[in-house]
Amino acid sequence: MEKKIPLLAVVGPTASGKTALAVELALRTKGEVVSADSMQIYKEMDIGTAKPTLEEQKGVPHHLLDFLDISQSYSVAQYVEQARSCIQEIDSRGHLPILVGGTGLYVSSLLNHVQFVQEQTSPKVREELQKRLEREGVEALLEELRSYDPESAARLHPNNQKRILRAMEIYQTTGITMTEHIKRSRLEPSPYRHCVIGLTYKDRNILYQRINQRVDQMVRQGLPEEAKRILSSPYRSTAMGAIGYKELAPWVRGECSLEQAVEQLKKSTRHYAKRQLTWFRREEWVQWIYVDECENFEDIVKKSLLSMEIAHIL
Numbered sequence: 001m002e003k004k005i006p007l008l009a010v011v012g013p014t015a016s017g018k019t020a021l022a023v024e025l026a027l028r029t030k031g032e033v034v035s036a037d038s039m040q041i042y043k044e045m046d047i048g049t050a051k052p053t054l055e056e057q058k059g060v061p062h063h064l065l066d067f068l069d070i071s072q073s074y075s076v077a078q079y080v081e082q083a084r085s086c087i088q089e090i091d092s093r094g095h096l097p098i099l100v101g102g103t104g105l106y107v108s109s110l111l112n113h114v115q116f117v118q119e120q121t122s123p124k125v126r127e128e129l130q131k132r133l134e135r136e137g138v139e140a141l142l143e144e145l146r147s148y149d150p151e152s153a154a155r156l157h158p159n160n161q162k163r164i165l166r167a168m169e170i171y172q173t174t175g176i177t178m179t180e181h182i183k184r185s186r187l188e189p190s191p192y193r194h195c196v197i198g199l200t201y202k203d204r205n206i207l208y209q210r211i212n213q214r215v216d217q218m219v220r221q222g223l224p225e226e227a228k229r230i231l232s233s234p235y236r237s238t239a240m241g242a243i244g245y246k247e248l249a250p251w252v253r254g255e256c257s258l259e260q261a262v263e264q265l266k267k268s269t270r271h272y273a274k275r276q277l278t279w280f281r282r283e284e285w286v287q288w289i290y291v292d293e294c295e296n297f298e299d300i301v302k303k304s305l306l307s308m309e310i311a312h313i314l
Helices: 018-029 076-092 104-111 123-136 138-148 150-155 161-174 178-185 204-221 223-231 236-240 246-252 258-281 297-310
Strands: 005-011 031-035 096-100 192-200 286-290
Touching: 005 018, 005 076, 005 104, 018 031, 018 096, 018 192, 018 297, 031 076, 076 096, 076 104, 096 104, 104 192, 104 258, 123 138, 123 161, 138 150, 138 161, 150 178, 161 178, 192 297, 204 223, 204 258, 223 236, 223 246, 236 246, 246 258, 286 297
Parallel strands: 005 096, 005 192, 031 096, 192 286
Antiparallel strands: none
16 A cells, blocks of 8 residues: 655634644644645735745745746646645655645645546637627526536536536536536545644634734735735736735725725635635534634644644654
8 A cells, every 4th residue: 555645734714823833833843834825826925915924934944835926827736736746745855744724725626636637628619608608697507507517506606607617618528517527536545644733713703803903914014015016017917816905906096095995805804714714614624723712822732733643644
């Protein structure tokens, strides 16, 4: 039987303390951090993405952080390929790979060992579907999708028109539903023996307080200036998809006050934290630690180390 690579993952909502815990565990276990954050990969987007500073990294090697120009796009398939390579290299050095981040799709795709096969595409089919969408509306197309791929139809929100069209294109091009493609992509067993620590708060209001405080700190650190610089670049589309920048765009355009933009940022970040929690709670392998039920940071570290021992990754 092939030896599985030991892997620790620290997940949870934004502002829950993932980075501090991952760095401390890396210091105690000879570990190296692999980021699982879809926005911290970009250069220049430092304050708005809460990218860990060199001081916060405490000398621990960090991978897949701050390496991509904002003019470039990046897919989950690219992330998984690069993360797998990083994890293998870290393990080959006799160090413990520690995955940390709140992008659920990145974490789940990696840990579930999803195989991304180049799907067939048909520009002609896609163009016809786009015309039908404009002519008939999304509900009519969703109803058709439901007739041959009810699982995808139930999973996809009517607002997610891009994925609805993609599901229909895949079926019309290959004769295989998107649901079946997803099932086939998960057939290979995972190469990892993993332990997943989830950080959150029993009292949701404490988490929201931390989010508000973090946003205030970002503003003091210079987020308005960073947002103004990035949103004025020709490649602002990347930033416009990131919480921390799109909320400040109306202020940059002079359409609202900075105070109003900052309040909207706090609200958007709280909503994002709720979505992160919803995502990770679906995954049965997450072992949750409630920060507000721990005596102090050392207590969190000890509980994490105990979970790692039980999972045989130490």
